[in-house]
Amino acid sequence: MIFIFFLYGLVFGSFFNLVGIRVPVGRSVMTPRSMCTACNHLLTARELIPVVSYVWQNRSCRVCCSPISPLYPFVEIITACLFAFAYAKFGFQLPLLKALTLISLLMIIFVSDIVYMLIPNKILLFFTYLFLIQWIFLPASMKMDVLLAGVMGGGLLILMAAVCKGGIGGGDIKLFILLGFVLGLKEFLVTFILSVWLGALGGLLGMMLGKVKRGQPFPFGPFIVVAALLVLFYGEFIFTFYLSLFHN
Template sequence: MQLFYLSYFFIIGLVFGSFFNVVGLRVPEKKLFQSQRSYCPHCNHTLSWYELIPVFSFIIQQGSCRQCKRKISIIYPLVELFTAIMFAYSFYIFGFQLELITSLLLVSLLAIIIVTDLKYMLIPDRILLFFFPFFVIMRLFVPLEHWWSPFLGALVGYGVLAVIIIVSRGGMGGGDMKLFALLGIVLGYKEILLAFFLSTLYGSIISIALLALKVVERKKPIPFGPFIVLGSLTSYFYGDFLIRWYLTTFL
């Protein structure tokens, strides 16, 4: 039965991941509710249902549009797989507990952020505002260890990024600051600090690797959103363990 539910959440994640791609691409351009069906961004070919099967259509079409043969961005199947894996993993960790809803909402938000930040270098306010009431409600129903931790987490997440933006004179964006404030509600004050540390650690290591491999140019800006995703998920699922390990090992 466990395997059945894991498979179910994986498939549901694939479907939602495909939708999150659409949301991430259309919200910054204010086209989310347009009636036009999905289409190829290169030749405007309207996609048929069999061209929209998550991951599988990309594999079958060898990553190219059937009409114009132009390459399809690898972001599409990666976000679909990311969402599917994290939906299934969320169920594996929480089962049918209320916290599962929070976890699925968090994964959904981060999946959309991956798309908007990689495509537009932008974290839209409308996305953050949409998820805000849901996270607040979930933390009321499933509180953290201290009831005030989500509120302090939001202040800490916002404040730390605000200080960095001021000191670095725009080294990070306002979208990152608002995102960390929202994540602070989910994670609490301790885990949001850990999430920030891990995000910068992941960002430094991966950026150095990309520069060494000449995947990106030295002075070309690198989106920080995907690193926030990695840091936040690590902190969300393993924050308590990592903090306890650090305190018992080094203090």
């Protein structure tokens, strides 16, 4: 069964690439068919097999030989692994549905922010509807917790944005608010702290490698994505470990 979820993840990962690349620029995810961005060659079925086609075509377009971004197979493989791991951890229970929905959102955000440094409102709004439907079936105590997390998280981040004068993007703020609503207050706080640390380390590493200049904006979304995924699977452990740092 885990292998089946892995295969589903490969297929959905390919679709998430498409959504993350098309939606931010206002293009339909239905039409036109997938094509080479360099020569507009319409891709055939055998050129659309997740990961396999990338390797088979030697990482380039079969017609014009333009290189294919490694982002495509990376997202496909990561999504496949996350889907399989979600099933292994949660089984066929309600948390699995939340996990798969959250993974889907995060992988699309990862693509859009890497490519455009943009987190589209359309994507956030669509997934908000999905999470609202799932929220209906939560116990009353959990409903209040996630609502409180969303409100407090939103207020905190809007205040930070005002103090930092644009140091955090509007899309990041909206994503954090939605994550608070999905994860709950404790997990939201862990996600926020972890993403800030990861972002700081990523920015420092980028400057050391000459990829990021001081004062130059860089996508923060991928660090939020990594932090949220870690909290989804290991939130309690991370929270306990973080508290233990202050008890020693």
